[in-house]
Amino acid sequence: MANSLLVFLHGFGEDARIWDDFVPNFSWPYSYVCPNYAEWTDCYRISDYAQKLLAKLPGDASLIIVGHSMGGYIALAMAELFPDRIERVILLHSTASADSEEKKNQREKTKSFLQVHGVRSFLGPFVSNLFAPAFVNSNPLVMRELSDRYVHLPAEALIAATEAMKQRPDAWDFLEKTALPFLFILGDEDALIPHEAILRGLEGKAKHKCVILNHVGHQGTYEAPNACFQAMANFI
Numbered sequence: 001m002a003n004s005l006l007v008f009l010h011g012f013g014e015d016a017r018i019w020d021d022f023v024p025n026f027s028w029p030y031s032y033v034c035p036n037y038a039e040w041t042d043c044y045r046i047s048d049y050a051q052k053l054l055a056k057l058p059g060d061a062s063l064i065i066v067g068h069s070m071g072g073y074i075a076l077a078m079a080e081l082f083p084d085r086i087e088r089v090i091l092l093h094s095t096a097s098a099d100s101e102e103k104k105n106q107r108e109k110t111k112s113f114l115q116v117h118g119v120r121s122f123l124g125p126f127v128s129n130l131f132a133p134a135f136v137n138s139n140p141l142v143m144r145e146l147s148d149r150y151v152h153l154p155a156e157a158l159i160a161a162t163e164a165m166k167q168r169p170d171a172w173d174f175l176e177k178t179a180l181p182f183l184f185i186l187g188d189e190d191a192l193i194p195h196e197a198i199l200r201g202l203e204g205k206a207k208h209k210c211v212i213l214n215h216v217g218h219q220g221t222y223e224a225p226n227a228c229f230q231a232m233a234n235f236i
Helices: 016-021 046-056 070-081 101-128 133-138 140-149 155-167 172-177 195-202 225-235
Strands: 003-009 031-033 061-068 086-092 182-187 209-213
Touching: 003 070, 046 070, 046 155, 061 070, 070 086, 070 155, 070 172, 086 225, 101 140, 101 155, 133 140, 182 195, 182 225, 195 209, 209 225
Parallel strands: 003 031, 003 061, 061 086, 086 182, 182 209
Antiparallel strands: none
């Protein structure tokens, strides 16, 4: 039997260092890797990220994917394209839904803003929007640290990622048919991924699970790390 390998996929506007603040603080049952793709500029679809990442991962490992936000979109694509290599998937503050027209318009505005103003001006408001308001107000140093950490990400890579997210397909039909188990971990104060829509999408799909973290926005590994880990550990 293939060895199990945990693969932690970071979200948009961050890189693999986001996991440094969470993963080493807990004991995991398997080895893990945290790939970094924040500087890739040659991926134009989410499936491009999925295929490029899978080519870099050990071919003899059974993969347990943990995808945060955009990383969850990539995890879905990996599971759909190469189900024989995937053991199970955790979508952390992510969704199987395609972008609405309103969201696609927002993506276009993001691309334009990055082209005109650059990454530094983008990250401040973006990072604070990822957390529940109470966490933002009580953790100004964390907000500043995270904003400063990622200012050197190339705008071209963020623009490519934004376009890939805008173009991604809906994956609820895949979740209906797949034998792979999925876990959604969501925040009840997430401004980006409304948990109510996920719960509606999961109706009738008993093999998939969902955990909702109270008073949490889009960054459960910071806002409720113990609860986040426990949900992952119970599923793994």
